[in-house]
Amino acid sequence: MENKTLKVAELFAGVGGFRLGLEKSNFKVVWSNQWEPSTKMQHASMVYEARFGKENHLNQDIATVPTGEIPDHDLLCGGFPCQDYSVATTLNNSKGLKGKKGVLWWSIHRILEEKKNKPKYLFLENVDRLLKSPAKQRGRDFAVMLQSLNELGYAVEWRVINAAEYGMPQRRRRVFFIGYHKSTEIYKRLQNSDKIDWLTEEGTIAKAFPVSKTNSIQEIDLKGDLVEITNNFNKTGKLSPFQNTGLLIKGKVYTQKTEPNYDGKRIVLGDILENGEVTPEYYINENDKPKWEYLKGSKKEKRKSKDGFEYNYSEGGMIYPDSLDNASRTIITGEGGKSPSRFKHVVPSDRGLRRLTPIELERLNMFPDNHTQLEGITDSKRAFFMGNALVVGVIEKIGQELYKQIDQFEYV
Secondary structure: OOOOOEEEEEEOOOOOHHHHHHOOOOEEEEEEEOOOOOOOOOHHHHHHHHHHOOOOEEOOOHHHOOHHHOOOOOEEEEEOOOOOOOEOOEOOEOOOOOEOOOOOHHHHHHHHHHOOOOOOEEEEEEEHHHHHOOOOOOOHHHHHHHHHHHHOOEEEEEEEEEHHHHOOOEOOEEEEEEEEEOOOHHHHHHHHOOHHHHHHHHOHHHHHOOEEEOOOOEEEEOOOOHHHHHHHOOOOOOOOOOOOEEEEEOOEEEEEOEEEOOOOOOOOHHHHOOOOOOOHHHEOOHHHHHHHHHHHOOEEEEEEOOOOOEEEEEEOOOOOOOOOOOOEOOOOHHHOOOOOOOOOOEEOOOOOOEEOOHHHHHHHOOOOOOOOOOOOOOHHHHHHHHHHOOOHHHHHHHHHHHHHHHHHHOOO
16 A cells, blocks of 8 residues: 555544654544543643644534534543543433443544544553452453443454563553554454464554463453443452453454563663753752652651541652652653652752753653643643643554554555
């Protein structure tokens, strides 16, 4: 095929991490959506439009967007929020479907269900907690998600990837899924493949992020409709049956634990620091140092709850300041601002201890420098974006391999 461009719809787009990674290969975002429900100012959407243009970008709650307004596309992508995916049964609707209002998984589901020309591929991301939530029925939410895709005619492969284990500058662990519609050649290949080989050698994710296999593969039959899975999945199990690697095809799940297999170059926190360009407000004030040390240190102390109940509280110490010769800890949304915090990064410099700058946070997620810089957007907001973002390098590598698979097998 002559470098065919594949069309992408990007949901929950944030500041465009999926787009940055995918457009390094022959993918083109033809429609995007970003909506922050809790804020009046739509800052992430403003950054997205400033970088990629307003055309075909919608800043509106996806639950209110009619499917007909979304153009046809080859790949649907997005990092959807982790919520409770359970399915409510309603009497007036004998099918008993759909999940709770406001749960954004069901917006993805609705688009896939209503699209006449369904996207052939899906590329989704979530926190790895999804594989084992909720606590009382471990793995149920993921089972609901897999079965809903199964019913829509998709096979799915997934892997929990920690970016730092493949040489990237941040220890950020997320679960990534690729879906293949049953009309594709890849689906047929997957169906006929040896499932262990697919998960460890042949599959899209295995080619992008090599692994060594550790335990034997487990098989799980997803039984029943979504309501039954919501009510009954893993009711008695203490552990989720889903391992860090797996696939689903035709209602059958194959899952196993794998270990990363990488011996290439590693980028560490020290590599991404700005040299001598850091302004004074990032340096830690002498008067605040005891507070920082207390928050970062280990503790065993008695505390009182709001209603006067006394309890013992303990937590381990953090490496303080952060080590420069390792990948950084995970960036969180509260990374910005001066106030002392247990979770913010602190690095040593020749002028004393300091916090990370917005550019450094962007580099830890492998975004271009100043991607989030825009008039009216504070440094704390920029830090918040990066706490919500994904590591672009992971998207780029999976995107490259997915494109190769499609190029090789779909257009022969």
